[in-house]
Amino acid sequence: MELGRLRTLVLFAITLVIAAPAALASPLISVTVDATGTQQKLLRAHEVIPVKPGPLTLYYPKWIPGAHGPDGPITSLTGLKFEADGKTIPWQRDLLDVYTFHLEIPAGVTHLDARYDFIEPDGFSATEKLLDLDWSEVVLYPAGSPSQQLAYEAKLVMPEGWKFGTSLPVEKQSGNQVSFKPISLEMLVDSPVITGQYFRSIDITPAGEPIHHELDMVADSEVALNMSAENQKEMVNLVAESSKLFGARHYRDYHFLLTLSDHVAHFGLEHHESNDSRMPERALLLPSSGMSLGGLLAHEFVHSWNGKFRRPADLATPDFETPMETDLLWAYEGLTDYLGPMLAARSGLWTQEQYHEYLASIAAALGPGRPGRTWRPLLDTAIAEPGQGYGRGGWLNWRRGTDYYDEGDLLWLEVATIIHRESHGQKSIDDFCQAFHGGPNNGAEVKTYTFEELVSALNAIAPFDWAGFFHTRLNSTSADAPTGGIENGGWKVVMNSEPMKLQGRNGDPGDIYSIGLKVGSDGTVTDAIVGSPAFEAGVSSGMKVMGVNGRVYSHELLEDAIKAAKDSSQPVTLLVLSDDYFRTCTINYHGGDKFPHLLREADKPDYLDELIKPRAARN
Numbered sequence: 001m002e003l004g005r006l007r008t009l010v011l012f013a014i015t016l017v018i019a020a021p022a023a024l025a026s027p028l029i030s031v032t033v034d035a036t037g038t039q040q041k042l043l044r045a046h047e048v049i050p051v052k053p054g055p056l057t058l059y060y061p062k063w064i065p066g067a068h069g070p071d072g073p074i075t076s077l078t079g080l081k082f083e084a085d086g087k088t089i090p091w092q093r094d095l096l097d098v099y100t101f102h103l104e105i106p107a108g109v110t111h112l113d114a115r116y117d118f119i120e121p122d123g124f125s126a127t128e129k130l131l132d133l134d135w136s137e138v139v140l141y142p143a144g145s146p147s148q149q150l151a152y153e154a155k156l157v158m159p160e161g162w163k164f165g166t167s168l169p170v171e172k173q174s175g176n177q178v179s180f181k182p183i184s185l186e187m188l189v190d191s192p193v194i195t196g197q198y199f200r201s202i203d204i205t206p207a208g209e210p211i212h213h214e215l216d217m218v219a220d221s222e223v224a225l226n227m228s229a230e231n232q233k234e235m236v237n238l239v240a241e242s243s244k245l246f247g248a249r250h251y252r253d254y255h256f257l258l259t260l261s262d263h264v265a266h267f268g269l270e271h272h273e274s275n276d277s278r279m280p281e282r283a284l285l286l287p288s289s290g291m292s293l294g295g296l297l298a299h300e301f302v303h304s305w306n307g308k309f310r311r312p313a314d315l316a317t318p319d320f321e322t323p324m325e326t327d328l329l330w331a332y333e334g335l336t337d338y339l340g341p342m343l344a345a346r347s348g349l350w351t352q353e354q355y356h357e358y359l360a361s362i363a364a365a366l367g368p369g370r371p372g373r374t375w376r377p378l379l380d381t382a383i384a385e386p387g388q389g390y391g392r393g394g395w396l397n398w399r400r401g402t403d404y405y406d407e408g409d410l411l412w413l414e415v416a417t418i419i420h421r422e423s424h425g426q427k428s429i430d431d432f433c434q435a436f437h438g439g440p441n442n443g444a445e446v447k448t449y450t451f452e453e454l455v456s457a458l459n460a461i462a463p464f465d466w467a468g469f470f471h472t473r474l475n476s477t478s479a480d481a482p483t484g485g486i487e488n489g490g491w492k493v494v495m496n497s498e499p500m501k502l503q504g505r506n507g508d509p510g511d512i513y514s515i516g517l518k519v520g521s522d523g524t525v526t527d528a529i530v531g532s533p534a535f536e537a538g539v540s541s542g543m544k545v546m547g548v549n550g551r552v553y554s555h556e557l558l559e560d561a562i563k564a565a566k567d568s569s570q571p572v573t574l575l576v577l578s579d580d581y582f583r584t585c586t587i588n589y590h591g592g593d594k595f596p597h598l599l600r601e602a603d604k605p606d607y608l609d610e611l612i613k614p615r616a617a618r619n
């Protein structure tokens with residue numbers, strides 16, 4: 001779709017929007033969440049809403065910022081009852097929208113009591129020992145006012161002895177009850193709370209930095225909170241490096257909220273003044289802890305500037321009911337996905353080699369690993385996010401998924417190298433970030449932008465045909481990954497038999513790029529690359545590999561067979577289970593292992609590594 005045409009639809013939104021209202025005009029809505037039933041996976045909420053007689057429409061949040069789709073967990077909203085002056089008020093759900101409730105408020109009534117429960121979805125936010133509370137899951141709000149103008153007074157009752165972390169300012173605390181200061185609905189939903197039996201808070205404010213930064217952690221065990229002194233230092237470096245990159249902050253203070261559990265969903269969600277990041281219980285105890293922290297926390301931290309403060313105009317909606325348009329996610333997520341790893345490398349969470357291997361892995365995943373790029377352009381992966389997202393049921397290589405992350409990373413690396421080239425080394429991506437994401441710190445604030453404004457901001461740093469560049473990259477159906485940034489940076493992507501040093505990233509790349517198969521440890525085929533030797537031999541997503549060359553399948557056996565076939569005319573033979581039928585697939589592949597790596601091109605200056613050198617003084 002033509003980008004220019006889309007922009008005209010959202011012109012109304014191109015204004016400066018202040019997320020934290022100067023004065024909360026509306027009467028306070030109070031919400032109390034009783035989380036003492038966390039272990040039973042049930043939260044009980046009581047909301048008191050000032051009302052006037054007549055029709056009233058209430059919404060349950062549907063489009064949650066950062067989730068990029070209409071997927072508020074409405075099926076978990078239960079036990080819904082309304083009362084006023086001791087009498088039950090009936091409700092009816094909207095015929096066209098399951099998130100909307102209609103009521104008729106009787107004469108004389110000034111306050112409505114809403115009581116409802118939230119069933120914690122299995123394996124998502126609550127365990128025996130902790131809770132990640134997103135207020136969007138436990139609030140109802142009246143239609144008719146922007147969420148930044150609705151004022152809420154929130155109270156949380158935690159299980160006995162649990163501690164908590166949040167960026168919400170506290171009004172008062174007594175025992176296991178905490179009341180927060182009145183705040184807009186927009187900022188309440190933007191300020192999750194983590195609470196748990198095992199809690200640790202670490203001050204990660206760099207020396208001389210005026211704004212407080214802390215890392216708040218909850219876990220399923222005490223030992224899981226043992227972040228190494230080295231990782232703590234690197235987190236301080238990350239905060240210091242963000243100051244050098246952006247030259248400004250747009251928050252009062254900042255909380256990294258980290259949950260360590262094998263019984264929550266593993267993802268991160270960005271907020272203005274915090275991020276809600278969730279990793280496996282023992283993530284901090286592994287040798288890969290820096291890689292994990294740098295991969296997730298740096299990305300979510302960057303979002304405070306790119307995504308929360310600077311936001312595509314059509315993603316900045318007035319409430320949680322208005323649909324978002326997601327065509328600029330390649331900037332919202334793509335630029336974040338480039339800057340996060342860059343900061344992770346600058347702060348020492350990632351080594352130079354890990355950064356190289358990471359770039360090689362995404363370049364390979366998008367080139368030979370993603371033939372879907374020949375029919376579906378990058379722009380469409382962003383536009384179709386609310387309906388398609390990650391896709392289900394395998395076939396990622398042919399459907400494509402959320403490629404605006406990884407491909408966005410390569411795209412913005414290329415932008416960084418073009419700024420350097422076109423300005424003859426006078427300007428860098430840091431200059432762009434300081435101009436685009438800088439300005440005074442007014443606390444949490446939203447400054448929207450359009451495609452044209454993004455292009456003119458780049459032009460102000462380094463004049464170039466940025467619009468043409470983006471149109472080409474966004475609409476391309478070339479099979480080749482956009483590796484221009486790597487090449488401009490003095491490196492190239494190569495495939496060879498040396499195994500990758502990034503364990504676990506994108507499955508087992510050797511299998512993918514040799515026979516074209518992504519296969520789990522139990523033999524389940526999660527992806528068979530369309531056109532690859534394995535696919536041509538009849539293997540596809542969802543089948544299960546039961547045997548390799550006449551023996552019961554193991555991953556090692558498959559690796560051995562691929563290596564052995566290199567020096568032989570014998571094919572690799574797989575016994576595959578498809579539904580409840582066996583099938584033998586004969587793979588005529590003799591190319592040996594193939595793993596992606598970056599290789600230095602000696603005749604070009606090494607700008608790639610220049611970009612990841614530390615900028616800030618070490619504490």
Ligand SMILES: [Zn+2]
Pocket residue numbers: 270299300303333336
């Ligand atoms: Zn993101």
